[in-house]
Amino acid sequence: MSPRRDVRVERTAQIIEAATSLFAQHGIDQTSMDMLAKAVGMSKGVLYWYFESKEAIILALLEQMFNQPLLDVQALLQAPASTVARLTQLTTNLAANLEALQSLVPLAQELYALSARNSSVQSFLKGYFQRYRASLATLIQQGLERGEFSSIDPEQVAWHLAALYEGSTILWLLEPTPQHLAKQLNAALQLLLKAIVVA
Incomplete structure (x- = not known):
């Protein structure tokens, strides 16, 4: 007997897939729960059984x-x-993920922009970047313990590295260049590494 499909997970x-498409096409404010229910072929009542609000969909x-x-x-x-090789791989992965999602820019x-006026979105992004920086700091600490980096504050380097990734990404999204994002990000990473790698 085959296992039962988890219909809730599938639905x-x-x-979320339909919401992503509608938000990208019409904007978040202009997309109603009625539009979303129609797109997924269910009543609005059933849709609310899965997500209690549009905000809950946004957070998902x-x-x-x-x-x-x-x-x-x-x-x-x-x-x-x-650690240098792992940071380089992380940068390459980030660029590839972002370029694959370019249609969702x-x-x-x-x-x-919504995070400026929606406390739930702001809280999510703040928590995400805190976890991301903490993981980066652990990675930098490993490099420090292995003697790859000079005497540095891992948390401070992680903060600047996260800012480098995020800032470069926003600039690229606002003004794409003929160069790939991976090239831009790796160039920025190399500038940072020059300041901390033991010669």
């Missing part, structure tokens, strides 16, 4: 969008390569 994923979407970068850095904490910009 939740379907709703944020979780999905930001989960991979955090998983990437956490996975690299266990990798045997040098307007939505990403809207989500960031």
